[in-house]
Amino acid sequence: MINPIDTAAVIRDGGAVGQYPGQIHEGVGWWLGACFVITAKASRLAVAHDGHPVSTEFADRLCRGAINAEHYACAVRYLGWQPEEELLTELRIRExxxxxxxxxxxxxxxxxxxxxxTAQGTLLDNINGLAAIRSLIDQDRVPRPVNSRAKGTIEPWPRAPTAGGRS
Structure with a gap:
């Protein structure tokens, strides 16, 4: 594994958390995206961030990992800079x-x-997928695409027009 991490220290609290650089690197975003798609058996995934430049880079890597997860051809809806509450609303609406x-x-x-x-807006924990993701990363079994036709897509989130017809 290139750039290994201490998975017990980093893969926790509903996903991953760590100091950058040092404990965590951009590749962790890719790993989480790919592992999350296969453990959730997801054909769709929504991704958003807080607008911080480091968050933006990690989000990009997570999206790219998700669309390259084995045969799932995951369609990633990239919401970009959004409050966490907006993401959670979207997850519940679209399941x-x-x-x-x-x-x-x-x-x-x-x-x-x-x-x-999860699709219900529940934070991952060791029972509903986080332990499986940690195990895949620990064993250097991060999924890779099986072929180019199995690659997913990243779709920009279309904003709904606001009052007055402007978005």
């Missing part, structure tokens, strides 16, 4: 799993948090 990414910088240290949710 699809999702991920919300946030980062906080204090001095030279940035803490990255990736929260993974």
């Amino acid at each position: 699809e799993p999702g991920a919300w990414l946030s980062s906080e910088t204090t001095g030279d240290v940035t803490t990255v948090r990736i929260r993974l949710y």
Whole structure:
């Protein structure tokens, strides 16, 4: 495995959390996206972030991992910069799993948090998928695409027009 992490320390609290750089790196986003798709058996996934530049990079990697997960051809709806509450509303309406990414910088240290949710909007835990994801990463069994036809897509989230016809 290139750039291994301490999965027990990082893959926790509903997804992943760690100091960047150091405990966590962008590849963890890719790994989580791919592993989440196969453990959830997801054909659709919604992803949003808090707008922080580090969150944006990790979200991009998570999306790319999700669309490259074995044969699932997952369609990722990329909501971009949205509050976590907006993502949770979308998950409940569309009944699809999702991920919300946030980062906080204090001095030279940035803490990255990736929260993974079931289609019902429940945060992942060791019973509903997090332990399986941790195990896949521990064993260097992060899923890869089986062929180019099995690759999914990243779809930008179309904003609904607001009052007055502007979005």
